[in-house]
Amino acid sequence: MTHIFNFSAGPAVLPKEVLAQAAAEMLDWHGSGMSVMEMSHRGPEFISIYQAAERDLRELLAVPDNYKILFMQGGGLSQNALIPLNLLGHKPDGATIDFIHTGSWSEKSIKEARKYANVNIAASSTTAVPPQAEWQLTPGAAYLHMCTNETIGGVEYQPDFNDLRLQDVTLVADMSSHILSREIDVAKYGVIFAGAQKNIGPAGVTIVIIREDLLGKALPVCPSAFDFKLVADNESMYNTPPTYGIYIAGLVFQWLKRQGGVAEMSRRAQAKADLLYAALDGSDFYETRVAPSNRSRMNVPFYLKDESRNEAFLAGAKARGLLQLKGHKSVGGMRASIYNAMPIEGVQALVAYLNEFAGQHK
Amino acid sequence: MTHIFNFSAGPAVLPKEVLAQAAAEMLDWHGSGMSVMEMSHRGPEFISIYQAAERDLRELLAVPDNYKILFMQGGGLSQNALIPLNLLGHKPDGATIDFIHTGSWSEKSIKEARKYANVNIAASSTTAVPPQAEWQLTPGAAYLHMCTNETIGGVEYQPDFNDLRLQDVTLVADMSSHILSREIDVAKYGVIFAGAQKNIGPAGVTIVIIREDLLGKALPVCPSAFDFKLVADNESMYNTPPTYGIYIAGLVFQWLKRQGGVAEMSRRAQAKADLLYAALDGSDFYETRVAPSNRSRMNVPFYLKDESRNEAFLAGAKARGLLQLKGHKSVGGMRASIYNAMPIEGVQALVAYLNEFAGQHK
Incomplete structure (x- = not known):
């Protein structure tokens, strides 16, 4: 094998142990005679894979019991639309979303949000996170969106950001490119989302961690397949989930636990x-x-x-x-x-x- | 290995040759030192995989040059919303969608479409395809939706359905569970879609084949990640596609060609x-x-x-x-x-x- 180090921003390097296990199990998962790709998502084999992945991710991030973990499709980028489609249903016309703009991914989120709501850029800098004292938040805003690690520009909210004090603000965080690289206090957030293809697994799986009281607020035009409440109520199986990607993510979670979390x-x-x-x-x-x-x-x-x-x-x-x-x-x-x-x-x-x-x- | 035959409705059995090749290439695709899962979707290695998959599918189904093939996320079910979100933007309020109702999947499509348009059930039967002479079509309907194989009930439009004569009707067909099992005349359809997890590859990839003149008609609330025109203009890479699933689908297409198409x-x-x-x-x-x-x-x-x-x-x-x-x-x-x-x-x-x-x- 060619020996290389792969510095791709995503899809990105995966643990060799995970790939080796996936290769070994490709034609016959645990004596089932089936590849994980061939399993019904409603059968006991895949259900066991799914439940282990959910449990391990919950443990790794210390996700509180009043949060649901969803395994979705569409990528982190799709969440720029799916978050407003899922959170604005209870707001009267004219909802405002606050954004902290720190680079290209904030920018994409802002552009997409304008389809669904008014947007207020509460603070902006592409070379540093603007100090919280300078944020111009909107009273009564639907939520505050931030990208806690900008994959392109390389601006990251630091670990002590967990000390942020925000009262009565629902915080939505795009953690696609640094999730599982540091401890977070999930309880500070209303919604955390992450495309898998950086620190979790293959492209095609998107993780959404959402506080339960935020479920059930979808706009009528939100597609059912992407309605957080339907996805949550059906344990990510309202429709067929990306089963093989979830399996690989689960292997990564096990690897992380073996490494020390x-x-x-x-x-x-x-x-x-x-x-x-x-x-x-x-x-x-x-x-x-x-x-x-x-x-x-x-x-x-x-x-x-x-x-x-x-x-x-x-x-x-x-x-x-x-x-x-x-x-x-x-x-x-x-x-x-x-x-x-x-x-x-x-x-x-x-x-x-x-x-x-x-x-x-x- | 346990020897079994897997009759799952989907995710479903895959060719053993495909799984064996995927296992062999898991840690090092073609001497690149990378798994396909680890490749940047914009790098030359994955681009070559993508282009081969697109080309082979086009050849297998004889897709005309004025049709785009999209590799999307969300599953066939999501298309029940994404089709109206993408096709109704040029229609005045009050668009009507005609449906032929032949079972559970038609039913799901009808329910979802009601979010976006008026629905007319032009004909209905869950034990046979209603004869075309009995269809009550709406003059000026946005399009006519049919599920050409009902996975649950087992009703299939027969191969000679290609002889159907419909003037001035845009035909949208959900072919999820029988695509690539028979020759079709793509030119009869405006849009063909199919979740991959029956006859194509792993769950998490959705194929959309769309006539070019139907692009660019999205409703303003259509999420960008699922806007057919943006996806088409960016060769399915407006955002990160489900790369590994596309790779497996490509291996299945190669297998199909080796079998005789x-x-x-x-x-x-x-x-x-x-x-x-x-x-x-x-x-x-x-x-x-x-x-x-x-x-x-x-x-x-x-x-x-x-x-x-x-x-x-x-x-x-x-x-x-x-x-x-x-x-x-x-x-x-x-x-x-x-x-x-x-x-x-x-x-x-x-x-x-x-x-x-x-x-x-x-």
């Missing part, structure tokens, strides 16, 4: 990010553009000061098996995504290459 | 269905309830005349490795789903058991 993932994320940012900060060959206090521990965008060397940098990286380091087309430069499944050896190899390339081109 | 699948479907219905008709121990002229070649519901023997029948079947024969809870009885990936040996084993069980309980 989210606390251990947070420790590793800090160590990996410290190593990488130290290398970038320690060289005048590279630069980063996010305020140090809000640098993402998952997605590390960086730039060569001499961007004419970008192609040479990427070619040299690829030759060393360091893949998918090109930055998002909207911002250019480079980006290293270092999710839970990225071993520290991958970051060490990248740091060695950063130093080597800088040394060669001084 | 849809014409050969249709021949086999007829042979399998003839064998099974002959056994059911030939015994006074069992009964079927669909008019012979509209019996599904994919989903064969049947009943023991003495239903007190249902549990014994299922237990005996399971002991012989004949799995998932219990009928849908809404209709009871038994159901054998015999999709493309079910070998004739599976049907032969079922027929042998039908005869054996009937003989034992006379």
Whole structure:
């Protein structure tokens, strides 16, 4: 096998142990004679897989009993519409949604929300999370939406964000690209959502964690397949769920538990990010553009000061098996995504290459 | 490995060759060092997988150039909302959708459509497709929706349905449970959709085949992630598609081509269905309830005349490795789903058991 480290922003690297188990079980899951892909979602085999995945995720994130966990389809992006479609049904016309704008994913959410409600951008910055004291919130807003880790720009709300004090505000958080990389206080949030293809599993599964009192408030035009209450009441089986993706997510959850859970993932994320940012900060060959206090521990965008060397940098990286380091087309430069499944050896190899390339081109 | 035949209605049996290839490639696709699950959807590796899948499906169904093929999320059920959300934007208030009601899936589609438009049930029967001469169509209806194979009730429009003559009617067909089992004249339809988990691949992928002039007619409240025009314009990558499911679907398409394509699948479907219905008709121990002229070649519901023997029948079947024969809870009885990936040996084993069980309980 070609030995590589895959820095893709998503779909992204998965634990090798998980892939090996999936390969071994592909034709015959636990002596059933069936692949997980071939199982009825209503049969006892798949139900056991589903229930274990739900239970393990609940344990990993310490999700309180008054929250439902939904396994949906459509991706994180679809939630930009599905959240208003599910939360605004009880509001009179003219509901307002507050947003904290911190980058490309906030921007997409804002644009989509305008279809369903008034939008107020309570604060905006793409290089740091605006201080809470500066947020201009709307009294009586339907909810406050934030993207707690911007995958493209690399701005992350820091772990102590759990100390945020917001009274009478329903907080909706897009945690797609850093869920399960740090401990969170779920009770602070009304809704947490995440596309799976960064820290959870394959693309095609979307996790929604929702406080029960927020169910049953869908607009009449909300498609039934995406009605949170119907999905919750049917344990994510109102229609056929993405069974194989849920199975892989479940294997990832088991792997996370074996590693020591989210606390251990947070420790590793800090160590990996410290190593990488130290290398970038320690060289005048590279630069980063996010305020140090809000640098993402998952997605590390960086730039060569001499961007004419970008192609040479990427070619040299690829030759060393360091893949998918090109930055998002909207911002250019480079980006290293270092999710839970990225071993520290991958970051060490990248740091060695950063130093080597800088040394060669001084 | 336990040797079984899996008669599940979906998710359902897949070709063993496909599963074996997926297992072999799980940790390293074509020397890339990556699992398909780990690939960026925008990278050259996955793009090549996507393009091959699209091309092969287009070839298998002879999809004309003026049709787009979309690989979406949400399942066939979600299309009951997404079709009106995408087709009614150019209609003044008060659009009407015509339906042919032939069973449970038509019923679900009708219920959902009422959220978005007036509904006219042009004809209704759950044991046969109503003759076209009896359809009461609405002049100027937005479109006519039909489910061409009812997975639960087992009513199927017959292959010669391609001879249907409908002038100035946009035909929308839910082909979830028999797509790729017979040749179709795509040009007769405005939209064809199908959840993947019966004849295509794993749950979590939905195929939409749409005539280009029907794009761009979405209602303002249609979520962007499910806007057919945005999906079409971005080659199913407006947001991250269900990459692994598309890969498996692509392997199934390659398998279908190796077998001889849809014409050969249709021949086999007829042979399998003839064998099974002959056994059911030939015994006074069992009964079927669909008019012979509209019996599904994919989903064969049947009943023991003495239903007190249902549990014994299922237990005996399971002991012989004949799995998932219990009928849908809404209709009871038994159901054998015999999709493309079910070998004739599976049907032969079922027929042998039908005869054996009937003989034992006379």
